[in-house]
Amino acid sequence: MNINHPGFPSIEQQTSRYFTPTARTQANGEDDGMSFEQVFRQKSLAENQTQRLIFSKHAAGRLADRNIELTASQLERLNDGARKAQAKGIKDSLVIVDEYAFIVNVPNHTVVTAMDSTSADENVFTNINGAVIN
Numbered sequence: 001m002n003i004n005h006p007g008f009p010s011i012e013q014q015t016s017r018y019f020t021p022t023a024r025t026q027a028n029g030e031d032d033g034m035s036f037e038q039v040f041r042q043k044s045l046a047e048n049q050t051q052r053l054i055f056s057k058h059a060a061g062r063l064a065d066r067n068i069e070l071t072a073s074q075l076e077r078l079n080d081g082a083r084k085a086q087a088k089g090i091k092d093s094l095v096i097v098d099e100y101a102f103i104v105n106v107p108n109h110t111v112v113t114a115m116d117s118t119s120a121d122e123n124v125f126t127n128i129n130g131a132v133i134n
Contacts, residue, residue, distance in 0.1 A: 051109050053079055059102075059111040066116055068100060081132040082106055090130030097134050101125070 009017075034042075055063070062068075070078070074097050081095035085106045092112075095102045099117040103125070104110065125131075 053082055053104065053109050053111050055111045055114075059114050062114045066114070066119055068114060068116055070097075070100070074098060074100070077134045078102060078104075078111070081134040082109065084132050084134075085130055088130060090132075092128045092130075094125050094128045094131040095134060096131070103128060 063070075077097045078095055081097065081102075082093065082104050085093035085095065085104065090106055093104045093106055095104050100114060101116075102114050103112045105112050
């Protein structure tokens with residue numbers, strides 16, 4: 001069936017307009033030849049490496065109650081510990097930085113609670129499946 005209407009472009013016109021080899025090129029005009037899976041993995045890896053931890057309301061309250069102030073170096077080490085836990089497939093991790101202990105929900109990039117060495121009752125931590133000492 002061949003329908004030609006002057007107000008509507010044909011499928012062939014749309015195909016040539018949107019599905020040309022130039023549509024797959026990068027902004028610099030070069031086709032890098034990467035597959036979708038390679039691009040997706042590279043993007044996911046970059047996002048995971050730059051993902052920063054957030055503190056839950058509970059964790060922020062614990063930091064304030066216990067007068068815990070973290071330095072930039074300690075925060076970076078906490079983030080690094082969470083990245084290491086993620087690389088090992090840990091879901092809920094204990095991350096120890098200096099005299100502070102943090103429970104981190106790794107998939108959500110969230111610090112669930114925080115304590116110092118004087119607040120850890122009997123030094124028992126539950127509901128974790130891994131630990132990182134950083």
